[in-house]
Amino acid sequence: xxxxxxxxxxxxxxxxxxxxxxxxxxxxxxxxxxxxxxxxxxxxxxxxxxxxxxxxxxxxxxxxxxxxxxxxxxxxxxxxxxxxxxxxxxxxxxxxxxxxxxxxxxxxxxxxxxxxxxxxxxxxxxxxxxxxxxxxxxxxxxxxxxxxxxxxxxxxxxxxxxxxxxxxxxxxxxxxxxxxxxxxxxxxxxxxxxxxxxxxxxxxxxxxxxxxxxxxxxxxxxxxxxxxxxxxxxxxxxxxxxxxxxxxxxxxxxxxxxxxxxxxxxxxxxxxxxxxxxxxxxxxxxxxxxxxxxxxxxxxxxxxxxxxxxxxxxxxxxxxxxxxxxxxxxxxxxxxxxxxxxxxxxxxxxxxxxxxxxxxxxxxxxxxxxxxxxxxxxxxxxxxxxxxxxxxxxxxxxxxxxxxxxxxxxxxxxxxxxxxxxxxxxxxxxxxxxxxxxxxxxxxxxxxxxxxxxxxxxxxxxxxxxxxxxxxxxxxxxxxxxxxxxxxxxxxxxxxxxxxxxxxxxxxxxxxxxxxxxxxxxxxxxxxxxxxxxxxxxxxxxxxxxxxxxxxxxxxxxxxxxxxxxxxxxxxxxxxxxxxxxxxxxxxxxxxxxxxxxxxxxxxxxxxxxxxxxxxxxxxxxxxxxxxxxxxxxxxxx
Amino acid sequence: xxxxxxxxxxxxxxxxxxxxxxxxxxxxxxxxxxxxxxxxxxxxxxxxxxxxxxxxxxxxxxxxxxxxxxxxxxxxxxxxxxxxxxxxxxxxxxxxxxxxxxxxxxxxxxx
Numbered sequence: 001x002x003x004x005x006x007x008x009x010x011x012x013x014x015x016x017x018x019x020x021x022x023x024x025x026x027x028x029x030x031x032x033x034x035x036x037x038x039x040x041x042x043x044x045x046x047x048x049x050x051x052x053x054x055x056x057x058x059x060x061x062x063x064x065x066x067x068x069x070x071x072x073x074x075x076x077x078x079x080x081x082x083x084x085x086x087x088x089x090x091x092x093x094x095x096x097x098x099x100x101x102x103x104x105x106x107x108x109x110x111x112x113x114x115x116x117x118x119x120x121x122x123x124x125x126x127x128x129x130x131x132x133x134x135x136x137x138x139x140x141x142x143x144x145x146x147x148x149x150x151x152x153x154x155x156x157x158x159x160x161x162x163x164x165x166x167x168x169x170x171x172x173x174x175x176x177x178x179x180x181x182x183x184x185x186x187x188x189x190x191x192x193x194x195x196x197x198x199x200x201x202x203x204x205x206x207x208x209x210x211x212x213x214x215x216x217x218x219x220x221x222x223x224x225x226x227x228x229x230x231x232x233x234x235x236x237x238x239x240x241x242x243x244x245x246x247x248x249x250x251x252x253x254x255x256x257x258x259x260x261x262x263x264x265x266x267x268x269x270x271x272x273x274x275x276x277x278x279x280x281x282x283x284x285x286x287x288x289x290x291x292x293x294x295x296x297x298x299x300x301x302x303x304x305x306x307x308x309x310x311x312x313x314x315x316x317x318x319x320x321x322x323x324x325x326x327x328x329x330x331x332x333x334x335x336x337x338x339x340x341x342x343x344x345x346x347x348x349x350x351x352x353x354x355x356x357x358x359x360x361x362x363x364x365x366x367x368x369x370x371x372x373x374x375x376x377x378x379x380x381x382x383x384x385x386x387x388x389x390x391x392x393x394x395x396x397x398x399x400x401x402x403x404x405x406x407x408x409x410x411x412x413x414x415x416x417x418x419x420x421x422x423x424x425x426x427x428x429x430x431x432x433x434x435x436x437x438x439x440x441x442x443x444x445x446x447x448x449x450x451x452x453x454x455x456x457x458x459x460x461x462x463x464x465x466x467x468x469x470x471x472x473x474x475x476x477x478x479x480x481x482x483x484x485x486x487x488x489x490x491x492x493x494x495x496x497x498x499x500x501x502x503x504x505x506x507x508x509x510x511x512x513x514x515x516x517x518x519x520x521x522x523x524x525x526x527x528x529x530x531x532x533x534x535x536x537x538x539x540x541x542x543x544x545x546x547x548x549x550x551x552x553x554x555x556x557x558x559x560x561x562x563x564x565x566x567x568x569x570x571x572x573x574x575x576x577x578x579x580x581x582x583x584x585x586x587x588x589x590x591x592x593x594x595x596x597x598x599x600x601x602x603x604x605x606x607x608x609x610x611x612x613x614x615x616x617x618x619x620x621x622x623x624x625x626x627x628x629x630x631x632x633x634x635x636x637x638x
Numbered sequence: 639x640x641x642x643x644x645x646x647x648x649x650x651x652x653x654x655x656x657x658x659x660x661x662x663x664x665x666x667x668x669x670x671x672x673x674x675x676x677x678x679x680x681x682x683x684x685x686x687x688x689x690x691x692x693x694x695x696x697x698x699x700x701x702x703x704x705x706x707x708x709x710x711x712x713x714x715x716x717x718x719x720x721x722x723x724x725x726x727x728x729x730x731x732x733x734x735x736x737x738x739x740x741x742x743x744x745x746x747x748x749x
Binding site for chain 2: 320324354356357358359360361363364365397398400401426427428429430434435438440443447552554557558559560561562564589592593
């Protein structure tokens with residue numbers, strides 16, 4: 001064998017190791033898929049259209065890093081230069097080596113160390129009109145491309161603020177070793193190629209040849225030995241990188257490819273920790289984009305951000321507090337370039353923690369008692385109406401703490417002449433979401449079944465709720481055959497169909513997106529449109545899918561009141577930037593949370609609409625409710 | 639003997655504070671110290687969703703914890719619907735949902 005040198009061994013062994021390790025992981029993940037998903041996988045792999053779209057996304061996401069570009073072009077470029085640059089180096093390197101070896105089968109190390117074996121004296125370094133010249137030009141450009149990303153990466157590690165990142169991920173040892181090797185690969189390659197080119201006086205491209213010539217000129221000794229040593233180092237760092245890859249964050253490179261395929265085949269995370277969750281966890285590149293958006297920073301919590309939580313899950317060790325220390329607001333999920341469903345992962349881990357805990361909801365009056373004893377939850381329900389009522393209104397537990405919202409909703413529905421029944425007029429049964437968010441799905445299921453029966457009993461065609469938390473769980477878990485609307489959507493419908501006329505007022509209103517309505521249910525426009533009809537909507541810097549959590553989240557368990565207040569204060573700062581007269585929200589929990597700290601009044605959109613009803617409609621509502629509203633008005637503005 | 643004449647002997651319900659089981663209380667105080675802030679105002683109880691249906695009383699639960707009546711705690715705590723209203727109305731900022739979760743865990747671990 002001519003084209004062999006002992007130094008290729010570290011690389012070669014590392015390569016064999018990493019291929020086996022990745023293959024084994026992939027095999028295990030696919031093998032461990034739940035049966036239904038396995039069917040989806042085999043069907044998907046045979047469907048050329050799905051495979052093609054998956055490959056397209058692999059190209060766009062894993063190589064070009066499109067999502068990263070959208071968020072932060074500098075970071076996007078950095079990641080792209082590494083991924084795409086290295087990928088193309090491998091591709092063109094292979095083609096180039098085929099050109100020289102003249103066969104289709106090469107030793108796998110041959111393209112990597114090509115410049116050590118080949119010193120084509122026929123090609124000059126700036127030549128671009130011959131085939132080997134083009135390759136040389138390409139390879140040097142690509143190396144330069146990767147090196148430019150490397151420079152950015154080094155700067156980012158030192159001065160992450162320049163990249164718009166306040167914090168970057170704190171590393172584990174394996175990550176550190178891998179990172180060091182990865183960073184060394186490209187400069188070492190540059191110098192190894194340059195020294196070789198300098199020694200032979202040929203074989204380099206537009207970058208390596210002049211650099212080599214320069215080095216040969218200033219170095220007092222022969223470059224032969226240095227070049228050889230550098231080829232060894234190059235092979236070693238590659239080898240070490242490959243061997244540490246399965247244990248470091250760089251495992252995300254092969255795993256994300258599989259994840260994209262899974263997604264294109266319609267394989268979704270389960271409510272338990274399935275193989276797809278494990279793939280998601282290993283796809284985390286620990287880029288740290290999720291750290292800055294996490295509002296727990298405002299409360300001084302720095303150990304539980306998504307990246308650390310996911311790392312804990314991957315290392316099979318998540319301290320209980322960490323899994324419970326999350327607002328489950330979904331902000332990190334929005335920015336995650338890999339698209340890991342962090343919230344559902346949190347809930348999976350919480351479920352594991354609380355499994356086996358007993359519950360007892362036998363105190364809830366059964367469906368039979370409701371029918372025969374005329375239970376107070378169904379006042380206003382008239383059995384002689386065959387069709388039942390038009391709307392069943394579920395205010396939600398939290399709305400019971402903001403009675404003005406309920407009053408406003410009743411006023412609006414009366415003004416619009418809609419027959420409705422309030423399901424939780426007197427007794428509110430929780431919708432089940434708070435239990436689910438604690439991982440208590442089994443317990444929540446009982447409540448869900450109970451509420452479902454109550455809702456069916458009303459025979460209403462539309463379910464309206466004032467609470468986004470309820471709205472989300474009604475949509476996702478209840479499987480109701482009727483229309484489910486949040487009150488902002490419902491009121492907007494009323495306004496659009498001309499059922500309630502509105503008189504605007506001159507107020508500047510900033511709208512706060514509740515987590516479960518915005519990111520949780522993707523309702524962004526209805527509340528804004530509604531506010532736009534009655535007042536001036538002030539733009540907020542962080543809004544829609546990047547909106548902040550009010551701090552009152554039911555998702556976090558390990559936060560003190562002080563920490564919650566700190567988060568609320570930051571969220572308020574964001575809302576008050578445009579100097580609004582009123583903060584509008586669409587969630588009783590957000591309203592209640594903001595009210596304690598806000599210098600301006602905090603109103604639910606329903607309340608605003610109720611105030612905007614013109615006089616006749618306004619006065620047709622019972623006097624008592626009207627007084628209560630104006631009273632609530634005074635107390636909040638005072 | 640007394641039973642023959644229509645009398646019964648009542649179960650001894652006295653609580654010996656020197657001998658009762660304080661483990662759950664200690665666990666709770668260690669893991670959710672905000673319970674110490676409680677002034678026993680009863681707002682949590684007044685707003686409780688479960689409390690509307692049945693005699694479930696967080697303030698009473700707190701007393702049971704301090705007395706170490708594990709069996710009662712176990713029975714009571716199952717009724718919580720976890721809606722979180724109690725926490726919102728608490729004037730002292732006691733992290734009540736976590737109190738319930740911590741109690742669940744304490745019962746699981748300490749029996």
